[in-house]
Amino acid sequence: MAWIHGWLGLLAGWILFAMFLTGTASYFRPEITQWMQPEQPANRVSAAAAAQSAVRYLSRVGAGDEQWYIYLPDDRTAVTRVFAIPGADAKPAKRPRPPELELDPRSGEPIHARETRGGEHFYRFHFQLQLPHPWGRWLAGLCAMFMLGAIVSGVVTHKRIFADFFTLRWHKGQRSWLDAHNVSAVLALPYHAMITYTGLMTLVLMYMPWPIAANYRQPADFGKEAYGYVFDNKASGRAAPLVAVAPLIADAERRLGQHAQRVVIRFPGDAAATVAVASGGASGLNARGGTVTYSGATGRVTAADIGAGPALSTAGVMLGLHTAQFAAPALRWLLFALGLTGAAMVGTGLLLWTAARRRPNVAPFFGLRLVERLNIAAIAALPIGMASYLLANRLIPAAAAGRADAEVATMFYAWGGAALLQLARPAKRAWCELFALGALLFGAIPLVNAATTERGFFASLRAGDGLFVGFDVAMLAIAALLAAAAWSAGRERQVKTRRKVGELAHV
Amino acid sequence: MLMQRGQMPRRRVLIRPAALAMLARCITALLGGYAATAALVSLVSRLLPVSRAEATAWGMITSFLVYAVIGLWCFHEPKLVRVAALIWGVAALAGGVVWLIGARA
Numbered sequence: 001m002a003w004i005h006g007w008l009g010l011l012a013g014w015i016l017f018a019m020f021l022t023g024t025a026s027y028f029r030p031e032i033t034q035w036m037q038p039e040q041p042a043n044r045v046s047a048a049a050a051a052q053s054a055v056r057y058l059s060r061v062g063a064g065d066e067q068w069y070i071y072l073p074d075d076r077t078a079v080t081r082v083f084a085i086p087g088a089d090a091k092p093a094k095r096p097r098p099p100e101l102e103l104d105p106r107s108g109e110p111i112h113a114r115e116t117r118g119g120e121h122f123y124r125f126h127f128q129l130q131l132p133h134p135w136g137r138w139l140a141g142l143c144a145m146f147m148l149g150a151i152v153s154g155v156v157t158h159k160r161i162f163a164d165f166f167t168l169r170w171h172k173g174q175r176s177w178l179d180a181h182n183v184s185a186v187l188a189l190p191y192h193a194m195i196t197y198t199g200l201m202t203l204v205l206m207y208m209p210w211p212i213a214a215n216y217r218q219p220a221d222f223g224k225e226a227y228g229y230v231f232d233n234k235a236s237g238r239a240a241p242l243v244a245v246a247p248l249i250a251d252a253e254r255r256l257g258q259h260a261q262r263v264v265i266r267f268p269g270d271a272a273a274t275v276a277v278a279s280g281g282a283s284g285l286n287a288r289g290g291t292v293t294y295s296g297a298t299g300r301v302t303a304a305d306i307g308a309g310p311a312l313s314t315a316g317v318m319l320g321l322h323t324a325q326f327a328a329p330a331l332r333w334l335l336f337a338l339g340l341t342g343a344a345m346v347g348t349g350l351l352l353w354t355a356a357r358r359r360p361n362v363a364p365f366f367g368l369r370l371v372e373r374l375n376i377a378a379i380a381a382l383p384i385g386m387a388s389y390l391l392a393n394r395l396i397p398a399a400a401a402g403r404a405d406a407e408v409a410t411m412f413y414a415w416g417g418a419a420l421l422q423l424a425r426p427a428k429r430a431w432c433e434l435f436a437l438g439a440l441l442f443g444a445i446p447l448v449n450a451a452t453t454e455r456g457f458f459a460s461l462r463a464g465d466g467l468f469v470g471f472d473v474a475m476l477a478i479a480a481l482l483a484a485a486a487w488s489a490g491r492e493r494q495v496k497t498r499r500k501v502g503e504l505a506h507v
Numbered sequence: 508m509l510m511q512r513g514q515m516p517r518r519r520v521l522i523r524p525a526a527l528a529m530l531a532r533c534i535t536a537l538l539g540g541y542a543a544t545a546a547l548v549s550l551v552s553r554l555l556p557v558s559r560a561e562a563t564a565w566g567m568i569t570s571f572l573v574y575a576v577i578g579l580w581c582f583h584e585p586k587l588v589r590v591a592a593l594i595w596g597v598a599a600l601a602g603g604v605v606w607l608i609g610a611r612a
Contacts, residue, residue, distance in 0.1 A: 004582045148575045197571060204567045211566030214549035215559040217610045225560040311564035318568070
């Protein structure tokens with residue numbers, strides 16, 4: 001079991017580290033998006049009013065559309081996000097995905113903020129890995145399965161799991177890495193197991209659709225029964241004005257006992273129009289929430305999916321636990337910290353692999369050098385890429401064309417560039433210098449923000465803008481963490497390693 | 508011949524039998540394990556006496572745990588023949604039964 005734990009961790013470790021780090025950042029996905037659009041003030045409009053203003057805009061520009069998706073704003077999200085799927089008789093659109101629009105919740109008009117992928121980029125990267133669909137999701141799923149296997153085999157490997165929890169021997173070379181790996185893994189083991197399993201569950205319909213095939217002749221029927229998706233109704237062809245949606249939102253929130261998060265309007269302006277109002281994970285553990293469907297012509301309830309059975313509720317709660325939209329700020333920060341312990345567990349595991357194989361006064365073999373360099377590229381260079389993404393948001397002109405893609409490209413060029421340039425330095429120096437560069441870049445973010453926007457640290461403090469103040473503090477904290485890592489990596493250290501450690505390090 | 512077999516210089520082979528066996532084990536664990544998992548959870552969810560949406564969800568929820576345990580067992584069991592026979596056998600058997608029963612009405 002021990003050797004399989006090592007192989008699972010080694011093969012998937014670099015990708016898992018990136019998934020952990022960007023996924024942990026995604027706990028603050030709406031906040032990062034808000035920070036990356038400093039022109040857009042925080043939302044103060046109710047969900048019902050935002051839905052109504054969005055429908056007013058969509059009715060004007062999107063008559064004859066087949067379907068509108070409206071994602072409602074709340075106190076964490078400043079804008080209303082809408083997707084429109086054009087009708088069948090409309091000119092065939094060449095785009096593979098319907099264009100996403102961001103609307104001002106108050107006016108319903110498109111917002112005038114800089115174009116950016118925002119926190120959505122970290123979120124998408126952490127399970128799609130910037131690869132073409134569906135390969136990124138399959139690779140992420142494979143790595144998550146390796147992680148699950150590594151967790152199970154890791155627990156089996158640990159006969160002394162309780163004692164290891166209380167063991168941390170600093171500055172003892174390989175033994176310290178082993179202890180650090182054990183502490184970060186065992187301390188947050190319930191979290192690691194939960195986040196890995198629920199992560200797999202978020203894409204279970206793609207990874208494991210076979211139970212559906214075994215039970216349903218028409219796979220779409222499962223979505224209908226389980227989640228209340230109704231996609232098979234047809235437009236009647238008779239025009240009928242859409243009822244006011246604001247009262248429907250209020251009614252749905254009363255029936256569900258939760259905040260409405262999503263409105264799907266099918267065949268707007270047709271007599272067969274439907275308005276489906278869904279709650280999500282923001283007001284309960286179950287991310288699936290419930291859905292109330294109304295007739296768009298009369299406003300009467302046509303279907304209500306309020307509660308599900310134990311299995312579907314379990315699946316919904318798993319989804320909710322993973323995305324943690326229910327978490328209030330304190331719990332969100334705790335989950336953020338736990339996510340970082342996940343990255344630490346993977347990172348220390350990777351470092352342990354090299355520490356256990358390095359012999360004094362012996363030139364490292366090829367595999368050891370390869371793993372060492374890949375470790376540097378994954379662990380020390382990724383923060384540089386993430387900081388560059390945030391800096392690019394402030395430094396690329398707000399009105400520049402294609403700036404959202406340029407921001408994303410900046411992250412990968414910075415990450416890739418750092419990963420390549422470190423090859424020119426001795427490994428020990430490379431660790432130290434890349435961490436230091438990361439610390440500098442994160443430390444620069446509050447300064448660049450203050451220089452390029454009106455919402456610098458002191459201005460935000462005066463305005464009582466908790467989000468922007470918190471963001472600056474978080475950036476400085478990350479910079480301090482990376483600086484400490486650089487300092488620790490750069491120190492000359494005389495380490496006495498003992499033979500015996502090799503056995504403990506399950507290698 | 509004059510040269511004895513033991514004195515011949517050892518030929519470098521491209522892939523050693525042990526590596527081939529490990530490759531077969533990995534493929535069995537990854538692909539065979541997935542197939543066995545899919546077949547098993549499909550069969551259980553088909554036979555569970557609860558509503559089909561619930562049964563389907565139970566199958567999907569448990570699938571990753573089943574896959575992890577099956578995959579690890581493939582590396583725990585020393586005999587490759589036993590691993591391959593059991594994993595691919597379960598996949599074929601359970602998959603065949605699911606196919607024969609057919610979807611719920």
